[in-house]
Amino acid sequence: MKYSKIPKYILHDSSIYNIDIKSSSLKFFIQDGIYLYNGNEIELFKDRKLVIDINNFDCNIYNHITIYKFIRNIRKEISLNKFVKMLTKNRLRIYLDFYSEFADALLIKGFRGKYEVEIIITDINEISVL
Numbered sequence: 001m002k003y004s005k006i007p008k009y010i011l012h013d014s015s016i017y018n019i020d021i022k023s024s025s026l027k028f029f030i031q032d033g034i035y036l037y038n039g040n041e042i043e044l045f046k047d048r049k050l051v052i053d054i055n056n057f058d059c060n061i062y063n064h065i066t067i068y069k070f071i072r073n074i075r076k077e078i079s080l081n082k083f084v085k086m087l088t089k090n091r092l093r094i095y096l097d098f099y100s101e102f103a104d105a106l107l108i109k110g111f112r113g114k115y116e117v118e119i120i121i122t123d124i125n126e127i128s129v130l
Contacts (some may be wrong), residue, residue, distance in 0.1 A: 014030050
């Protein structure tokens with residue numbers, strides 16, 4: 001399913017406090033709400049889960065996510081598992097989310113404590129909110 005067929009979810013000012021990892025999907029546990037923009041109005045959903053499924057040709061989620069941690073303008077790549085462990089100490093406060101229909105990708109930027117974090121997820125098949 002392409003983004004043009006997916007409702008526009010806005011994550012700005014939301015917080016990720018946990019991630020559930022499956023073979024071909026990620027489930028982000030979101031605090032402080034997810035906004036749904038339907039073209040006319042914005043609706044707020046409190047404390048939800050954002051589920052991201054990747055395309056079926058390569059079902060290993062680890063091949064489709066890159067996470068960077070920025071420390072004093074130095075970029076360091078970290079693993080998904082390490083990032084999940086980091087979330088147990090301090091949630092990620094999102095300030096930017098960008099969806100690319102052309103690349104079927106999602107960029108999330110936020111702060112976790114004193115560090116800036118960038119998450120890039122590619123080959124997205126579907127996004128849903130639970």
